[in-house]
Amino acid sequence: xxxxxxxxxxxxxxxxxxxxxxxxxxxxxxxxxxxxxxxxxxxxxxxxxxxxxxxxxxxxxxxxxxxxxxxxxxxxxxxxxxxxxxxxxxxxxxxxxxxxxxxxxxxxxxxxxxxxxxxxxxxxxxxxxxxxxxxxxxxxxxxxxxxxxxxxxxxxxxxxxxxxxxxxxxxxxxxxxxxxxxxxxxxxxxxxxxxxxxxxxxxxxxxxxxxxxxxxxxxxxxxxxxxxxx
Numbered sequence: 001x002x003x004x005x006x007x008x009x010x011x012x013x014x015x016x017x018x019x020x021x022x023x024x025x026x027x028x029x030x031x032x033x034x035x036x037x038x039x040x041x042x043x044x045x046x047x048x049x050x051x052x053x054x055x056x057x058x059x060x061x062x063x064x065x066x067x068x069x070x071x072x073x074x075x076x077x078x079x080x081x082x083x084x085x086x087x088x089x090x091x092x093x094x095x096x097x098x099x100x101x102x103x104x105x106x107x108x109x110x111x112x113x114x115x116x117x118x119x120x121x122x123x124x125x126x127x128x129x130x131x132x133x134x135x136x137x138x139x140x141x142x143x144x145x146x147x148x149x150x151x152x153x154x155x156x157x158x159x160x161x162x163x164x165x166x167x168x169x170x171x172x173x174x175x176x177x178x179x180x181x182x183x184x185x186x187x188x189x190x191x192x193x194x195x196x197x198x199x200x201x202x203x204x205x206x207x208x209x210x211x212x213x214x215x216x217x218x219x220x221x222x223x224x225x226x227x228x229x230x
Contacts, residue, residue: 027206034202036068037083041090042191049187054103062094081135089113107178107186114171121164130160146218155212159205166201170194 041061049057065087072079089110097106124131133156136142146152173193177186 030202030206033080033082034198037065037080037086038198039195041065041086042195046187046191054106054183058094058097058103058106062090065090103183107174111171111175111178114167114174118164118167118171121160121167125157125160125164130156132156132159132163146216149216151212151216155209159208162204163201166197170197 041064044064045057045061048060065083068083069079069087072083093106093109093113096109097103121131124134133147133153136147136156147156174190177190181189
């Protein structure tokens with residue numbers, strides 16, 4: 001008779017010695033990643049553009065991305081996939097613009113890039129590892145057991161879809177701005193709007209992840225040592 005009774009589901013056991021990051025540490029790490037890869041480059045680009053012109057702003061943005069990567073390497077800090085992705089996109093935009101001797105291509109390429117990113121994220125939904133699952137390790141220490149939990153797998157798919165739709169929306173908005181506004185207005189509106197969109201999406205991502213993390217018991221009072229060096 002006891003064998004026929006369904007046993008209560010035990011909470012997921014954490015590996016011995018595993019320290020769960022505090023919520024504040026995770027948010028700090030996400031915020032720092034966005035600040036270095038997105039916020040500072042956008043603000044720097046507009047400031048330099050307003051003072052020295054568009055070509056100088058393009059070169060300074062490129063130098064910032066590689067300087068940030070080099071600094072984190074030299075100081076022994078992990079470089080996020082987001083920063084590498086940003087540097088790669090800025091590099092391709094700069095090279096093509098210089099070869100074409102046209103700033104128009106510099107501002108056109110983010111539209112194409114966002115479309116490519118949206119497509120890549122959507123296509124990754126049919127694979128075993130959606131795109132967000134491949135980037136999540138930059139913000140939270142994941143092992144195979146954690147990443148295979150059903151709730152976390154659903155979270156990865158939901159967030160992948162969210163960011164795919166976000167990239168598609170940004171591409172359409174940027175295309176409209178590029179065709180309808182002056183260069184000065186385009187750069188200002190795009191910089192502010194894209195920054196607000198990315199910050200809102202990041203906040204929504206953190207909120208959804210926190211709900212799942214609390215249900216899975218992944219947020220604790222002992223900070224992961226690696227996060228201290230973020």
